[in-house]
Amino acid sequence: MPELPEVEHARRTLEAWTVGRTVRTVNVADARILDDGSSVSIVQRALAGATVNAVERRGKWLRMRMRGPRPAWFYSHLGMTGRWLSRSAALAPLRFERASLAFRDGTSVRYLDPRLFGRFVVGPEDFAPWEALGPDPLLDGIDLRRLAGLFATRRAPVKTVLLDQAVLAGVGNIQATEACFLARLDPRRAADSLSRKEVASLARGITRTIRTTLAGMEGETVVYVSEPGADNPFLVYGRGGEPCPRCPRRTGAMLDRIVLGGRTTVFCPRCQR
């Protein structure tokens, strides 16, 4: 589920659910979400009794600034299937619940993550994975000169390079796929073969797909691709074999589904060059 738009949505909800609240207890049901070298007791000691001061996001990472006996930064990465929900602290653990923070006011936030690829870390303000992130397209915008400069050093397919979080933080498989489509760019193109104009077009595509996806989940009706009955809100992602939504019907152009860098990629061989 989580790429930049979903993580930003998670940030907003977590902010509403947690800022100003004081942690009473921390529960970690499955320690596999913790980093090596960390432990349940380290996390509990850092967070219990602390008050949530702010919830921030950079790329796909979230972090809470905790004020209290021991000021701390609490980092959360949702991995592939992580999400946060708010429930009464009295309610029993939910299916796939791996951790939770219970607050003194009787509310709690629950971390659910079936596949356990998410992370739950207490770290410093300059936590390395956070510091290693490139610019965030929403927070920082996209610097075309910088992006073109990075592309010039990469021979890999442009869509693969977009997944490098040091290039742009938060772009995932869906957003990279959609951005290439919007930019009419063949995702297999070597990054170092793009013209400045194509880089600019791609940057616009990235910004647009992120904004569109985010706008689509405002309010409570979050749409997840995998949810039964939910419509696929994307232009081409998950639509391999369907007609291209942009090419004239008479051309019969069909979306192709390939694998790049181990990730499924959908594109139109006719209009994406």
Added chain:
DNA sequence: AACGGAACCTGAAAGC
């Protein structure tokens, strides 16, 4: 330094 592929996990859906 950069690249492709495997590994880490589990559940849902599709295939037979």
Added chain:
DNA sequence: TGCTTTCAGGTTCCGT
């Protein structure tokens, strides 16, 4: 019906 295979939005490690 029930068993098997395939696939999934991310990151990291490893050999080349």
